[in-house]
Amino acid sequence: MTVTYIPTIGRGEENYDVAQIARKVREGVVYSPEDQVILYAGWPQVKDYSGRTHTADLTVVSNHHGVKLVKFSPSSSSTDLKKDALSILQAAATTEALLGKSLELKKKRKLIFDVVPILFAPNFSGTDIGTDEIELARSEVEIIRLLAESDNELSTEQQAEVQAIIEGAKALGQIGEKDDTDLIDPVARAFNDLEAIIYNFDATQRAVALTSINGPQRIRGLAGTGKTVILAMKAALAHIENPNAKILITYYTRSLRDVIERLITRFHRHFAETDPNWDNIHVRHGWGRSNLPGVYRDTCVREGRSPKSFNDVRGAKNPFGAVCQEIVQSNAISEFYDIILVDEGQDFPDSFYQMCFYLAKGTRDEKQIIWAYDELQNVFDVQVREPELLFGTDSDGQPRISLLRSLPAGTDTNDFVLQRSYRNQREVLVLAHSLGFGVYSDVVQMLENAKHWEDVGYEVISGTFDTGSENVVERPLRNSPSILHSPEGIPIASTRAATDFDQEVSFAVEEIKFFIDHGIAPHQIMVISLDDRVARSYFSRISKDLNNHNIVSNNIIKDTYSEPPFRIDGMVTMSTVYRAKGNEAAVVIVVGADAAVLRTRTGRNKIFVAMTRSKAWLRIMGVNSKTFKQMQREFDTAIENSPRIKFTMPDMNQLNTIQRGLEEKHARILEAKRRMEKMKNELNLSDDDLNSLIEE
Known part of the structure; x- marks a missing residue:
């Protein structure tokens, strides 16, 4: 038996009874050795037409047992139980509607399995909860029996389709161009078939996107492993979970804003069927400009400081690092964001991370700072910087951010490594x-x-x-x-x-x-x-x-x-x-x-x-x-x-020494070329004039 456990952003404070059921599923008490099971805590989250959010405390997807959604209701009041029953019924109905869009999961226009809503009410002694469309369990024995009831068997492909829909991968498919007609040209057909694979967004990536940890997280992977997609999905889900939370997603490359906003919109529409509120989700460049918002610029404006431009610090070795360092050292940064997500983390200076540390709400080990890092894509530096270096040292001499120290008990990891690259051949x-x-x-x-x-x-x-x-x-x-x-x-x-x-x-x-x-x-x-x-x-x-x-x-x-x-x-x-x-x-x-x-x-x-x-x-x-x-x-x-x-493995110590010298020389050559180009333009000189001058 294989059980994949995904503690999602919606799980909140885990209830003891729910945790016990989850533990029994993970330990093999509920299902047989041949079962393939995905167990979600706090998922799915859906919205009704009134904008109210409905969440399952546990959801089980199994190749032999279909889809079952569980909501825990601690109340003994029939009024409260009816409210919880209608909520889990709504979650099940919306999930069923999403699954029903896939022809792979239907036969004779109906789903080939049931989406079963279950209300777990151990303190309820009555019999009527106002609806007979859900299963009622009053004890642990009853809920285990309901979870173990068999349904139509799903093939591996069908179970993967169910998982992809529930986890939101199908939202990505809307980004690509789809042609309903047959593609005659083999080149176009080859690319269309490729996109169907790329947009499926594998289970490991989706698990990272869904997993919620009350504290910092790092996500590492090559180009094309889905880091930007994961951060966008996390932002959308956090916004659905708490529409009033202030969420920041920041990036280094200016042209990324449009991509990130489109991704967030797609995921939000998939789960909530509405567009996000951009007043509470800020997609920001790290620096910003006079006509464009940015994390640094916004921070300065909120704190009543005059933001500096590139021209103000042109002579600094690392201009962006210098402006971030200045505001960090000013002690003028107030907490503002509930969640901060950093894309292209390898390109940002340490002082930017330290600025984000102070912008994030909460104690240091509970600050929701999630950064995606590509250790092989940095055009400026190939070395991986550990969190202790990125965020610096706190007033007590301890690292401001330590992944090991902040890892919650019972959580597998807060440092995710993505190995599959879907973008590149x-x-x-x-x-x-x-x-x-x-x-x-x-x-x-x-x-x-x-x-x-x-x-x-x-x-x-x-x-x-x-x-x-x-x-x-x-x-x-x-x-x-x-x-x-x-x-x-x-x-x-x-x-x-x-x-x-x-x-x-x-x-x-x-x-x-x-x-x-x-x-x-x-x-x-x-x-x-x-x-x-x-x-x-x-x-x-x-x-x-x-x-x-x-x-x-x-x-x-x-x-x-x-x-x-x-x-x-x-x-x-x-x-x-x-x-x-x-x-x-x-x-x-x-x-x-x-x-x-x-x-x-x-x-x-x-x-x-x-x-x-x-x-x-x-x-x-x-x-x-x-x-x-x-x-x-x-x-x-x-x-x-x-x-x-x-x-052949080089001598790493010697290689680093040589490269430092070469990089410095290369930087000097580039600066010389820049100055010569400027002089050529100012004096209206030709390339031949410059060559003659150099020869003389």
């Missing part, structure tokens, strides 16, 4: 790791040991991971289950070398037109420039050429002072790596790859982030050069070895 993810680390050239960064590789979803095939050892890891299909059946002759990933800038632009336009002609929507195509210096030139030329084919583009870096939606229906998205983080597309076309700095972590991380935006196809382009030829060699080797990665 296995081939693309292995390729991105290979090039991101530089394993088939000069290694620039590396995971520390075998356990770290396993945490991100790989299996260790061989090797000791000692300095100089030869190691082999492999990504199993179970951790990259989204399989694209690309038509013959259309590779999932490929590179293409151009003779010059003009030909590279032509290659990019050719690829875009090919995919659109084969049924991929323009907004499912993303162009990413790895060359920040000429990104505007790339996008301007590509946009102009696309217009000649009546294809419209959305250049999100065109206006640096706004926060435009990243994806606009009917438009091809064009973005730098930094704006693309956290977003995705069916087709990703990387241009300017010859500008990648392969000797630095920053350069390698940019390649990794660009590649992992792709859900289906990846095209990498650059002008033929020494750098691009090296990238192509690494690309070909990675494809040949996929799904395995083979590497």
Whole structure:
């Protein structure tokens, strides 16, 4: 027997009698060894037409016993019991209606199993509770008997469908474009089939989204493991649970706001059938601007302080860290939010986390701060920072946030690791790791040991991971289950070398037109420039050429002072790596790859982030050069070895020392280029003028 237990956000203070029933189910007292059981505490939560919330204290989904919802009623009053009976009946009716939308679960227009509402009333001695549509249990023996009653047997696929609907995965399906007609083109059909897999949102991810812990939580996983989706679902469910609670969900990449708001809306509509109240759910960029709200800016305004802009702290080593540090040290931050959710946690400075600590209500071990962290996507730093470092030390010398210290008794974990990546094709993810680390050239960064590789979803095939050892890891299909059946002759990933800038632009336009002609929507195509210096030139030329084919583009870096939606229906998205983080597309076309700095972590991380935006196809382009030829060699080797990665373990101490020097040099070079560009514009100099000046 397998019992999956999910203590959800709606469980509240657990009643002793309910906890006892849950314990007996988990220990195997109720069900047989062959049963597959999912047990929810405090779920589902639904709203009626009057806006009232109805919740089951326990819900059981079993392959042999259907769906059973239990509500505990401690009262002996028939009036109170009738109220509780109607509430669990409403929860069951709404759940049944949701399940009834799936044809897989119906036969002759009816569900193939019953959704059974049960009222557990151990203190009630009467017989009439005003309705005969629910089952009444007055003792533990009676409720165990009712839970154990068999129903029509569910197949594995049917049980998974029930679970996906109850847990809200079906809300995600509304985001994708669905075509009711047969898709004739095999490219479009392949992507449509892939999206059906991606949007199912696996049981592990949904369990993390539903699980509620009275205290801080960390969620870790690779790109595409669903961290943003999980945080959006948590925000929606918390809002349904307590519509008056102040909820913050914050992010680093400005273009993420539209994505997060759409996700929250989808989940809220799925469970509550209404739109959320945005007065109480704040989707905020970390910093903000004069015309855009942000966590830092909002905090300053509430506390009567003048928020600082980037220009005010331009000279600081970490400008955002500096402004957050200043307000933290001012002791001027008042508690404001009941729940704080942080996406892209790897990109925020420590002082931002400390600001969030003071913004969150409650004692330190009960502060509802949940942060999602991708240890391999940070374009600035590859190291994982532990909570004790992120949040700093309290006045008593203890860490402000300690996951171990705040873990409630009886709770399995508050540090969730997501290993399955649904966004990327296995081939693309292995390729991105290979090039991101530089394993088939000069290694620039590396995971520390075998356990770290396993945490991100790989299996260790061989090797000791000692300095100089030869190691082999492999990504199993179970951790990259989204399989694209690309038509013959259309590779999932490929590179293409151009003779010059003009030909590279032509290659990019050719690829875009090919995919659109084969049924991929323009907004499912993303162009990413790895060359920040000429990104505007790339996008301007590509946009102009696309217009000649009546294809419209959305250049999100065109206006640096706004926060435009990243994806606009009917438009091809064009973005730098930094704006693309956290977003995705069916087709990703990387241009300017010859500008990648392969000797630095920053350069390698940019390649990794660009590649992992792709859900289906990846095209990498650059002008033929020494750098691009090296990238192509690494690309070909990675494809040949996929799904395995083979590497020699570097000396981590030496690697870190070398990389610090290279990164500092790289930063100085970038600053020199910026100043030269500024001087060229101010003095109206040409590139030849500058080259002559340097030669002299």
